[in-house]
Amino acid sequence: MSSPSLATSLRLAASGGRSDHVRIGITAAGAFMTTLLFFLAASVGLIGPTDGPYRFEVLNQPGLRPGVIISLLLLTVPTLIFVGQCSRFGAPARDRRLARLRMAGARPRDVVRIVALETGLAAFGGSIVAAVAYFVGRRWFATEHIATITTETEIGSRGILLEEVNATVRYAPTDVLFPAWIVVALVAVVPVLATGFSVLALRRVVLSPFGVNRSTPSTPPRLLPVVLFGAGTAALMSFSAVVRLLDLDRRAFPLVALTGFIFFVMIATGLIIGGASIAAATGRFIAPRTDRPSILLAARRLIAAPYTSTRATTSILLAVFIGSAVQAVRASFLAGTDPEDTFYATTFSLLNLVLVAAIVLSCASLAITTTEAVVERRRTLAALKAAGTPRRTLAASLFAETLVPLVPSVVLAASAGLLSARGVFGSRVSSWSDERGEVILVDVPLPVATPALLGVCAIAVSVLATAASLVPLRRSFDHAELRTAA
Amino acid sequence: MNQAPSPNLADPAPSPHDALQTQDGRASAPLLTVRSAVYSYGSELALQGANLQLAPGEILAVTGPSGSGKSTLMLVAAGVLAPTAGQVIFNGRVISDDSEGERSRLRRTEFGVLFQFGQLVPELTAGENVALPLLLDGAKRQQARAAAGLWLERFGVADLIDVRPPDMSGGQSQRVAAARAMVTEPSVLFADEPTGALDTMSGEAVMREIVRVAREAGTGVMLITHDAKVAAYGDREVLVRDGTTNELSINLRNGDDR
């Protein structure tokens, strides 16, 4: 049999039902968000010496721009995870459809091609719209106006002259030039990543002509995440003390920074893998002990599918971890600077805003996954409902399924972020704001309130996302589910 | 069948005409009555004035071609769907006007439901699946598990108590599902093609168990099927055609209790 034509593959990719259309729509939306963020980050990166000046100091000083770019790129982590989640939305039904295609004679690679086309084109559509939106938006925001800004002029070889001047400024780098290849690359990134992911995800699923076999992930490892998380946290907590003890050369700084970063990644990885382990462990603890049906249902789900319930909270956990670390860094910077100087305070406030945005974006993934869990189990849920199980019991079990593993994970993520950043940046910093102009050492307060707030915010937004995904729970009690074939 | 009163009539009490002749000739008040039930899915009229009566402990077979409205009739009778018009009366009380919450409680305590497949929670063990309705009513874990064990034993699957549904055969799943439907000792069991997904042999075996246990427990059964052999288990048979019901025959059962 020859390969079906592109047109045929396309038609097959688009021939699904409602949930297939939803999947295509949200994949495109996720690609839109991500690509737009890429364009914004790129526009900051492309600011040249002749561009500007801008309203915001962080854009005018070349040394601060990487921070802006990294913040924007950090935001693409949850949106990229979202795109990944989307490509699996309603996928079990699609996979069954594809299995029937196999029955009708399609080869495995034809099926892969259909899936790749679907995800790739959906993401490509979103990316194209994002590019258009960016360039239209640029014209929209391109207005110039007069504002007071600080300029820097180098005088001699050592000094910098800071001047407050009135200048014509722009709000955003709407004047930078984009080389064509960058535009092409930015539009291509998300579709390529999304296609790759959906094809990889399909490898988990064996589509035989006789149906769908999903190779279920084994029980999550218990030791590995504990070791990664524990060792990483311990190493970073003692980081500055050890570095001081070693009395290293200044030239060793990149190596020291790299080591610190590796420990940081270790903790994050431990958190991600550990999420599933925590879910399975709490499930195993609760299931044989509870009298409450909702908790029993949730606990058994956590044991049977620990990855399903924690996959979606991964980016929330990362945001909390990084966010708490940022709070410790912030405390250390603020302790060392003149309270009159609001620059760091403002910059860190902006960063906190970015973190909140990241958490909110992460919750989109969570809502998708919970909705998917409801849709996938609609027959079971409808049967439970018909047998008189109150809807509130089922809703409570879905809440418990998300929150039971999330709460301990958030506590761990927040503590690890806080303590490790404090370990790196130290609990005492030098300050030059002494009355006599002498450098003194000041204690850095342990910021408890902001990380706690961040954790509570993450959990609250997760509750909202879960609640939103319960809406189709009503629909899924559709009696249609209960009709039998005859 | 009696001429059913118009569903809009304000008198909800079952009329004396609703009395049933049971096999031994005594009249008994029906446990469950469906009167002139109409149900439409949007513009699709699935029931157009269906009538049904079930005496306590009676096994009523409901037959009819595919798409005739059998499943809809059952869902209406069990209070899962509220009829567009008409009434459902249980134990002398009109339940079709109750709120979803009240009907849900009734289904939990007085009714048991059994579908063709897919009603067990795949993550729960057989024991937990069967114990679930008791836990919902506030039973303690140990107590509920003991009761679940007992009902699994009645259906001959006591050894499956710690097995999860994906590891069971179709026949085993349906026995566990039947145990779950019966664990609250309901007065009516609603069964929609309970053996429809099983092969003939195990289907018959499961059907015999369900009928035997229901008779032992004195539970009335509304048994939906399109299989004449299965319908023969009933005391009476009602035929559904294009959304309306016809009494088919009074089964002349010769006193054997299978």
Ligand SMILES: Nc1ncnc2c1ncn2[C@@H]1O[C@H](COP(=O)(O)OP(=O)(O)O)[C@@H](O)[C@H]1O
């Ligand atoms: N959820 C639904 N939406 C629309 N039409 C439905 C739905 N369920 C059943 N129907 C229609 O109602 C009629 C009766 O269906 P059903 O009660 O399932 O019949 P049976 O169980 O006898 O096969 C059929 O014509 C069917 O197409």
Ligand SMILES: [Mg+2]
């Ligand atoms: Mg049916």
